[in-house]
Amino acid sequence: MQENDIWSECETYDREQFRKVQSERLVDTVKRVYEKVPHYKNKFDQHGVSVEDIKSVDDLSKLPFTEKKDFRDNYPFGLFAVPQKQIVRFHASSGTTGKPTVVGYTKNDMTMWSEMIARIVTMAGVTDEDVAQISFGYGLFTGAFGLHQGLEHIGAAVIPMSSGNTEKQIMIMKDFHTTALISTPSYALHMAEIAREMGVDPKKDLFLKWGLFGGEGSTEAMRREINGAWGLLATENYGMSELIGPGVSGECLALKGMHINEDHFIPEIINPDTGEVLPEGAVGELVITTISKEALPIIRYRTSDITSLNYDKCDCGRTTVRMAKISGRSNDMLILGGVNVFPAQIEEVLFNVDGIGPHYQIKVFKQGYLDRIEVDVELIDANYLDSFGKLENLNQTIKHKLRTVLGIDAKVNLMQPRTLQRFEGKAKRVIDMREDK
Numbered sequence: 001m002q003e004n005d006i007w008s009e010c011e012t013y014d015r016e017q018f019r020k021v022q023s024e025r026l027v028d029t030v031k032r033v034y035e036k037v038p039h040y041k042n043k044f045d046q047h048g049v050s051v052e053d054i055k056s057v058d059d060l061s062k063l064p065f066t067e068k069k070d071f072r073d074n075y076p077f078g079l080f081a082v083p084q085k086q087i088v089r090f091h092a093s094s095g096t097t098g099k100p101t102v103v104g105y106t107k108n109d110m111t112m113w114s115e116m117i118a119r120i121v122t123m124a125g126v127t128d129e130d131v132a133q134i135s136f137g138y139g140l141f142t143g144a145f146g147l148h149q150g151l152e153h154i155g156a157a158v159i160p161m162s163s164g165n166t167e168k169q170i171m172i173m174k175d176f177h178t179t180a181l182i183s184t185p186s187y188a189l190h191m192a193e194i195a196r197e198m199g200v201d202p203k204k205d206l207f208l209k210w211g212l213f214g215g216e217g218s219t220e221a222m223r224r225e226i227n228g229a230w231g232l233l234a235t236e237n238y239g240m241s242e243l244i245g246p247g248v249s250g251e252c253l254a255l256k257g258m259h260i261n262e263d264h265f266i267p268e269i270i271n272p273d274t275g276e277v278l279p280e281g282a283v284g285e286l287v288i289t290t291i292s293k294e295a296l297p298i299i300r301y302r303t304s305d306i307t308s309l310n311y312d313k314c315d316c317g318r319t320t321v322r323m324a325k326i327s328g329r330s331n332d333m334l335i336l337g338g339v340n341v342f343p344a345q346i347e348e349v350l351f352n353v354d355g356i357g358p359h360y361q362i363k364v365f366k367q368g369y370l371d372r373i374e375v376d377v378e379l380i381d382a383n384y385l386d387s388f389g390k391l392e393n394l395n396q397t398i399k400h401k402l403r404t405v406l407g408i409d410a411k412v413n414l415m416q417p418r419t420l421q422r423f424e425g426k427a428k429r430v431i432d433m434r435e436d437k
Contacts, residue, residue, distance in 0.1 A: 007122040007154070008115070010263045011318045015311070018319075021263050023056035025291035030054045030063070033297050036081040039074050040299065057266060060289065061277050066301045068101065071242060076102040082295050092140040093241050100140070103241050106294040110149070113244055116261050117150020120250035123259060123316065124235040125210045126180050128155030133173055135183035135191070136215065137163040137425055142245025143215050147182050150247065156180070163187060163424035166194045173206055180210040185218040185226060185234070186427035189358045192229035193422075203231030212237060214246055216426045217326045219344055221351030225358050236325065242301055243288050249323055254315040257322030264292045267321060268300070269309055272330040283308045285330050286323065304329045306342075334364055334432070336371040339408050343429050346410075349401045350377055355384065355394050359420045365433040374411040375402070382417055 006012060013021070033040040034051050044051070047064045054062065071079060076099075080087070088107050092100040105113065126132060132151045136144035138160060151158050159176060161169055163183070169191060172178070181188060188211060195202045202208070211226060211234040218236065226234045237250035238258050248265055249258035260267050265288050269278045272285040286303045290296075306329065310322045328342030335341075343362055350360050357378040364373050377398070384391050395412050402410045421428075 005122060005127075006317060007119045010261075011119060011123075011259070011320055013263070013319060015319075018262050019057060022266050022291060025263075026057055026060065026266065026289065027054055029289075029291050029297045030299070032081055033299060037079055037297075039070065039079055060266060060268065060300070063289075063299050065275065065287065066299050068242070068302075071101040072099050075099045077104070079298070080104055080295055081297055082106060087295055089145075090140075091142045091145070091241055091245065101241055103142070103245075104295040109244075109294050109296075112264070112292060113146060113247055114149045114153040116244070116247035116264060117146055118153045119259075119261060120237050120247055121147070121151055121156070121180075121212060122154060123250055123252035123318070124212050124237070125233065125253055126151065126154065126156055126212070130179045130210065131157045131159065131176055132180040132182060132212075133159040133161055133169070133176070133178040135161050135163055135169060135181065135187060135424075141425075142239070142241045146239070146245040146247060147212070151180075151182075166191055166424075167198060170195045170198055170200055170206075173208070174200065177207045179207055180212060181208055181230070181232070182212045184215040184423070184426060185213040185222055185236075186216060186358075187424050188213060188226050188234075189222075189229065190422045190424070192226075202229060206230075208232040211235065212250075214238060217328070217344060219348045219351060220325070221348050222358065225351055238323065238326070240303060242298060243290055243303075244293065248288065252314060252316040252318065256314060257310055257324055259314065259318050259320040259322055262320050265290060267309055267323065269307070270302075272304075272306075280311060281308055283324075283327070304331045306330060332430070334362075334373075334430070336364065336373055336408055339406065341373070341406050341408070345405050346375060346402065347429075349405050350375070350398070353394075353398055353401065355380055356398070356414070357417065359422065360429065361420055362430045363433065364430065371434065372411070373408070374413060376413045376415055376420060378415045378417055378420055380417065384414070385416065 043064050086106050087104040089105040092102045134144050138144040192202050208230050211232045214237045223234045235251040239246035239248040249260040251258050268287040269284040270287050278284045286305045286307050288301050290298045305326045307326050308324045313319050328344050357380050360377040398412045
């Protein structure tokens, strides 16, 4: 197998072939959920939707949306479309803001999931000659197990390291000649930092070629930081437990968007405020309908992720629609004095300022009746602290760049190196301390 070979012929269907497959599977899925899932029967009836009216993908917009609240209202198994005895795997979200989102898989779902991941890792450059180190946490989180089974499916050797114990991660990476790293982007940066502290040069002493990152959003500036730290080629992949886990989409080596597995998922872009379906190329909230899952088929799931879709054929030869890098989440958007601010905008600014490191935290609070924002960011070199002039110039540079991008003033706190918390899983970048948001 050559780098960036296309794993499945489904990735090169023409638009009519995709339309045919999606229409057939959509019609079948709608009938199944109406018959097997009381929640969908009730929702369809309430919205006046007749199953017979859904004849093709053109009718998708007639169907009601599914939201995360529907999972919690039907906790734990109320959205399943098969008897529990057919479930061979359970996963769930962390449930930090309430009951976890529970998902399940049949044997066929597991086979299909492995196939989806095989496509994603292949387009990211991984082959059966690679050694892949998975530094996601193993457990109810879908990321580690999802990537694990897909990597084994293509014949790659898998090191199931899990997250944490970073010094041992680096030792294994060096001794086992790891060539592909799978983790969150923030943990990848932390690992590179620890490697240098151990006297290991990630670019000279290790063997990494590929980085497959997911589990949290990242910017192009963060990708450049990771590539520079490790000397690898970083790609991003996308998924969420409600849809299947990782495997919904991923980047090829052309790095021009994440290819969606369209024979399994139908994507839409909507106006997050009105629910109106937007035209091709428009930026809005991503909505996904699953059309091949047995255990947990989901109709028009609102992901809250902000992106756009590109249906042009990619330079890599794939014809699957590509979603742009997530620019933010509609439910993560901060409204400060009437101004909409996405954390990704702040990250993009910080990663393009010399003298500061990749670790930061955003704090939002009330000062009287006014919203205020502070950004804590680490210095790369503690010697900056010895020169008030250099420190002040750096502080003013960051404040100016943030104001230019955000349109608001932010207080910048320059911290000593290694002051801010490191994360082995998803990084918690924003602390919103306002009582009334």
